[in-house]
Every structure is written in structure tokens, then in C-alpha cells.
Amino acid sequence: MVTKQGFLALAPQYTTTSELLSASARRRGMYVEVLGGAPTGRRGAHYYGGPAFAARVADDLEVALLEPSDDWLATLPYEYTGRHIAISTLSEARSLSRPAFVKPPREKSFPAAVYSTGDDLPPGPDAPVLISDVVTWAAEFRLYVLDGGVRTGSQYTMFGRLDAEPLEGHRHEAAVREFADDLLARCGEGLPSAVVVDVGLLTTPESGAEWAVVEANMAWFSNCYAADPDRALDVVLRSAGPRTGLSERDHRFCRNIEDAAPAG
Structure with a gap:
């Protein structure tokens, strides 16, 4: 029952x-x-x-x-992404002649990765994709967002390697929350009331390190890593x-x- x-x-x-x-x-x-x-x-x-x-x-x-909608990440101001991102299709991405990070917006229909050229993309039916500049993330954090506020979160990688650590008490907690609060205040209307938003510390030779949005995902299909499971469950x-x-x-x-x- x-x-x-x-x-x-x-x-x-x-x-x-x-x-x-x-x-x-x-x-x-x-x-x-x-x-x-x-x-x-x-x-x-x-x-x-x-x-x-x-x-x-x-x-x-x-x-x-x-x-989240397929194009949310591509519509964000540059100050929140730190890189150029475009919504496109897999067939159009196959014409790329430069290295780019290519991923499906939501589904995991092919690996999200840096592809040297469009010829290296895997075969498959045409579908929406996000194409972005290649960047290096010093650290990445998963944030569980409910009604425009961060309920809980977790670091999940350091320089691309799995390294889970709770957001609560993390040395970067204040910076992550400040960035997320500003992002959600300005761009949160473009997201569902319950969603996962990944943010990270972006390292670039031109501008040093800065916080930026990695992507947004469905909370009902996301790894909570070291986030508080009780608060993650709310989302x-x-x-x-x-x-x-x-x-x-x-x-x-x-x-x-x-x-x-x-x-x-």
C-alpha cells in the first residue's frame, strides 16, 4: 500500500x-x-x-x-559560461574542422567529449547537440536546486578526475554559493523548479581562474556524489x-x- x-x-x-x-x-x-x-x-x-x-x-x-531545455546553456551570458557555446545538430557538428567539446543536451546518446574534428564523432541519428570551446576545469561541483535556491551540493571532479567531497564545509563553498545565487537570480527562470546545475572553477591562460556553468541536468537522473541525500531527495x-x-x-x-x- x-x-x-x-x-x-x-x-x-x-x-x-x-x-x-x-x-x-x-x-x-x-x-x-x-x-x-x-x-x-x-x-x-x-x-x-x-x-x-x-x-x-x-x-x-x-x-x-x-x-532543462536543450538550449538553456547556450543562451547564458558569456560571464556565466566563460566559453562560447552553441546549440546545433549532430549532422552540422560533423563539419567541424577544429577541436570542440560536443555533447547531447540531455540524453547520453553518445559520449560527451572533446572531438578533434567532426569526423571523429560517433555514428548515429541526427539530434540536437551542444558545441563549446575546449576548456579545463580545475574543480566541478553538482548543485541540487529547488525553487531557485541551492539545497545541497558536492564537488565531483578535480581536473577531470573523480574526487567527491561535500559542498558543505568545502573550502570553495562560499564562492560556489555566491556564483550560483547570482546565476539563479538572473537566469533561474529558464530552469525547472527542481533541477541539478553543475558549476566549476574554470582555468584559462587568458583570464586565470573563474567560476562558470558546466551544464544543467535532470535531478531524477543525476549522481548525488557526496551531496546530502536527504536534501537531494527534496529536489x-x-x-x-x-x-x-x-x-x-x-x-x-x-x-x-x-x-x-x-x-x-
């Missing part, structure tokens, strides 16, 4: 984040279930897991999946929750928008 505290549905693929979030949900009195291939018959769920599995079960669960639950609770503001960010009516 689903408790009044709610129901958290998990994709079948195990991750450390799904384990942390499920433990947090159970402490709240939520019912937690790892889904199989068959429909559950349960409605009004929250969800955590990958987008491919979500596409199979979202209607059955009646869950509204929030995600995940909003990012993939019952369609009956979908706000008018978030309707435009809903992946399965055709079947999701705003609550108003």
Missing part, C-alpha cells in the same frame, strides 16, 4: 545514488519499489532512474518528468513527481507534457 508520504519508484539498474535516495525516502515513511519490466499499477509516483526506462513507465506511474521528488501536483510554471519543462495537466 502506498503511504500518504508517497511512493518512490526506482529504475532496475542499481546505483549508489538510488541506494542513498531510497534509504532517505524510507526514513520519511515513503514506500520504495525497484521496478521490473511490468507495469506496477501504482499511480501518482515519484521516480528516480534513467530516461529510457522512464519512457516505458512514466504514463503508468502518472509521473511528470522535469528537465528529486519535485523533479519527477505526480502529474496532479505539476505547477503551471513547470509545465513547459515537463518531458511528457502531452499527458501532464498543470495543477495551477
Whole structure:
């Protein structure tokens, strides 16, 4: 039986984040279930897991999946990116004659990486891509954002190598929060109310080190690393929750928008 505290549905693929979030949900009195291939018959769920599995079960669960728009990163002012970023297509990216960082905006349909030329891009159907200048990140942080404020976060890399450390108490915490607060105050309306934003310390020969946005992601499909799982869960639950609770503001960010009516 689903408790009044709610129901958290998990994709079948195990991750450390799904384990942390499920433990947090159970402490709240939520019912937690790892889904199989068959429909559950349960409605009004929250969800955590990958987008491919979500596409199979979202209607059955009646869950509204929030995600940032494909072009959000490309529309940010240069002062928040520290590099030139363009939204394009995979077919157009194949004509690149210079090194560039190329990634899918949301899906992990091919590896996000630096490609020497467009000829090195993997085969696949045409789809939106983000193309950006090649930069070096001294440190990268994942921030869980709810209603325009940072709930929790974690460092996840140092110079490209995995190095998880909680944001709370980190030597860069004040700088990260200051940058994020300014970013969200100016550009937060372009994001769903519950989202993950990655920021980093950008090192460039021209301007030294500066803070910049790495990307934005769906909170319901993000590794929480060393972030506080209880606070991260607050964001995940909003990012993939019952369609009956979908706000008018978030309707435009809903992946399965055709079947999701705003609550108003």
C-alpha cells in the first residue's frame, strides 16, 4: 500500500545514488519499489532512474518528468559560461574542422567529449547537440536546486578526475554559493523548479581562474556524489513527481507534457 508520504519508484539498474535516495525516502515513511519490466499499477509516483526506462513507465506511474531545455546553456551570458557555446545538430557538428567539446543536451546518446574534428564523432541519428570551446576545469561541483535556491551540493571532479567531497564545509563553498545565487537570480527562470546545475572553477591562460556553468541536468537522473541525500531527495521528488501536483510554471519543462495537466 502506498503511504500518504508517497511512493518512490526506482529504475532496475542499481546505483549508489538510488541506494542513498531510497534509504532517505524510507526514513520519511515513503514506500520504495525497484521496478521490473511490468507495469506496477501504482499511480501518482515519484521516480528516480534513467530516461529510457522512464519512457516505458512514466504514463503508468502518472509521473511528470522535469528537465532543462536543450538550449538553456547556450543562451547564458558569456560571464556565466566563460566559453562560447552553441546549440546545433549532430549532422552540422560533423563539419567541424577544429577541436570542440560536443555533447547531447540531455540524453547520453553518445559520449560527451572533446572531438578533434567532426569526423571523429560517433555514428548515429541526427539530434540536437551542444558545441563549446575546449576548456579545463580545475574543480566541478553538482548543485541540487529547488525553487531557485541551492539545497545541497558536492564537488565531483578535480581536473577531470573523480574526487567527491561535500559542498558543505568545502573550502570553495562560499564562492560556489555566491556564483550560483547570482546565476539563479538572473537566469533561474529558464530552469525547472527542481533541477541539478553543475558549476566549476574554470582555468584559462587568458583570464586565470573563474567560476562558470558546466551544464544543467535532470535531478531524477543525476549522481548525488557526496551531496546530502536527504536534501537531494527534496529536489528529486519535485523533479519527477505526480502529474496532479505539476505547477503551471513547470509545465513547459515537463518531458511528457502531452499527458501532464498543470495543477495551477
